[in-house]
Amino acid sequence: MIGIARLGIIGAIVAWTALVGPSSAGILDQFSWARADRIEVNLPWLPFENESRCYDELGCLNITRSWYHLIHRPINIFPLPRSVINTRFILYTKKNPSEGQILNPNVNKTIVKSNFFAERPTKIIIHGFIDTPFSNWVSEMKDELVKHGDYNVVVVDWAGGSLPLYTQATANTRLVGLEVAHFLLQLQKYHGLNPGDIHIIGHSLGAHTAGYAAEKVEGVGRITGLDPAEPYFQGMGNHVRLDPSDANFVDIIHTDGKSILLLGYGMSQPVGHLDFYPNDGKEQPGCELAAGPLIPLTLVRQGLEEASRVLVACNHVRAIKLFVDSINGKCPYIGHQCPSYQHFLDGKCFNCAHGCAIMGFHADSSPGLITHKSNQSENEVTPSNTKENLGAKYFMTTGKDYPYCQRHYRIVINLAHPKGAESWVQGFLKASLHSDRGVIRGLDLTPNNYVRLEHGTTHTTVVTHPVDLGGKIRKVELSWEYDMNVLEPRSLCLFWCNDHLYVKSITVDEMELPTRGKRNIDFKNKLCTPKRDFAEIPNRGSANFYDRCAL
């Protein structure tokens, strides 16, 4: 036990994997959660099984067998004492945007004398592992929220319980959840707070804490889970982790969903009503480790901010950055429901008819969510057709830095196959798009690698750019560069082969906006070469296409 504890979570999981043997190694793959329920837990002795602890006015916590899982959650312990975790609630409003007021749910006058006002929507921010309310992101998020509207913004401080070891921190979140629930119930009972007006925003372990809190309060309006922590939660039952039953509306941003063995700290499993996977939700642009050893987050003692600076937690922190950016940003983060990110990049899920939703702060204004005025709450949001849609993944591409939010363009290149053309060529494509309202120059259509283009077929790709052209595309200039790959002799194109690209037409459309999508109804535009059936583009050459296609 002590040995495992000293190794930390990675060590623990590796150790358990070793115990269980090689046949179960595959259980740790990204789809493990799908099969998790079918794995029998059959351990001879589970520490703390059937034990419970009570915490005065907060109620009790128990550990039953359902909290254990051979692979996903081999260890369960009880939280540190309340006085050690020392959960605190710090209120900010438009009246006190920078000087927080400490609210103590058991001391009525701290609430009565504060700027808390129950008629306002209440936003609650919960930080995660090795993090504190003094992280820059917490004040950035608080500032953006205060700027956005007249809210009670409450920052939950559980820094006394968020330090390594991870196992202890996960246990502490259960107690912090009870503290938050007690706080909310007091506000409801004595100050008229409407649970439907509560929106809890939690990062990492804070996302599951939000789930623990909200399951104790009837009718919580919304939980936003920002890259909910994977280890000890993924693959576990609903009572252990954040799940859609915890609040009326649960939206999730996944940004670090690699397996924990690859040091991905976020869940890949969908756990909300809407689950967003920007850039496939595993590896974020701008977070690539150039070189050097992988350092487990558990070994970073200086806190999350430092960990993200040295890229250890860059992917894990990205969910926060996207959410903060979405609060007051003008660019909509549109996610499209799609079987996979590759399908999305191939332009197969570009239409809101397939299902689309807005990621981030404004997720509750996504289409498909019914906003109805109930008698108790002004704007209660309930996801429609939830049953069928649960588990659906929404994809998008973002930038690697501010502005993260980008416009998506789908470009379909219709290739000709005249006599003399090779059956396929491979290389790089760039395009300049000219619309009535502006120009995007040098748009990279092959950002990741060269593409192989089969003459006589169409090639579709989705690319992004910060600029919103928002009008009909009048002209496209397409540039082509042949790629000679010495490792692939078939691709060598010297004097005996034709490295030209033959293009009949190009179709460009900008991603449809989910609300009032009418703007883009006739946005899709086909462009051709004047007076010719196709353009012949030499290596390192370019050709122009115009929106005047003969019928």
Ligand SMILES: *[C@@H]1O[C@H](CO)[C@@H](O)[C@H](O)[C@H]1NC(C)=O
């Ligand atoms: C815990 O309770 C369950 C159900 O009552 C029982 O099957 C199990 O044997 C108990 N475990 C221990 C260690 O007492």
Ligand SMILES: *[C@@H]1O[C@H](CO)[C@@H](O)[C@H](O)[C@H]1NC(C)=O
């Ligand atoms: C454990 O706690 C849960 C939630 O409070 C409760 O529903 C359940 O009955 C408890 N189980 C035992 C065995 O005490």
Ligand SMILES: *[C@@H]1O[C@H](CO)[C@@H](O)[C@H](O)[C@H]1NC(C)=O
């Ligand atoms: C706290 O103060 C409010 C407003 O003055 C009052 O309605 C409520 O009953 C008080 N609660 C307690 C527990 O004294």
Ligand SMILES: *[C@@H]1O[C@H](CO)[C@@H](O)[C@H](O)[C@H]1NC(C)=O
């Ligand atoms: C609101 O209350 C009225 C009267 O009590 C009831 O007829 C109506 O169905 C309620 N509406 C909703 C949305 O609950």
